[in-house]
Amino acid sequence: MELKPLGNTGINVSPVGLGTVKIGRNQQVKYPSSFQLPDDSAVRNLLAVAHDCGINLIDTAPAYGTSMQRLGQLLPNRSEWVIVSKVGEFFEQGRSRFDFSYGTTIRTVEDSLRTLKRDMLDVVLIHSDGNDLDILENEGAPDALRELKERGLIRSHGLSIKTMKGGLAAVAEMDVVMATCNPAYRDEIPVIEAAKANGCGILIKKGLQSGHTANIEESLAFIFAQPGVASLIVGTINPDHLRQNVMALQQTLSSASSK
16 A cells, blocks of 8 residues: 555555554444454464555554553564554543543653553554543643653654544644544544644544444545545454455545546
């Protein structure tokens, strides 16, 4: 796959990114059916398939159970990957807890660097609880991420949004936004358009409706028709499913470029 620029960050990413919640957590998730966490051999194989497919983007978070710990142990050629991580949400004893304070944000990123065995994280997003504007205006996380950039511990920062107003505020002051976009949910398209205009990188979540979409090709065509979209995060532990999504996207992008 041809890499795409992530806004003005200077980071180039594959149009498909591998979401890794399923390698670390199977409680309180919104997928169509239950699943068992894969063993280490299966995770290694999944990462190898992703690499062979041309994927260079990995999405993880402290709220994804043991995802980061497993990536720290199992991710091959770690310097070749673009890693997106998060701050603000933690999953403990079967439920989410949120903390957007300055100190917790600093500690979370420092812990993530150690866990992932990295000197720098490429993208760190605030994992919103739905109160986007309040987080941006009244919490310490945005300032903490800016300081971490100045310290050289992260390359770019942003917000995984839950509201259009919060998203519009984020693209005006941050490097990257992660937005929901699919044919059944179009509310955040104004955020995507504003992000493109501001040079803000655009990552898409829930593009395939967490496995509920009826038409993958239609969804992919819709997502990548939006201006400036760099990558769609696909959460899967099925290598064949991953290959199929990559092939479908390549066909979609090829068809779009030939028109």
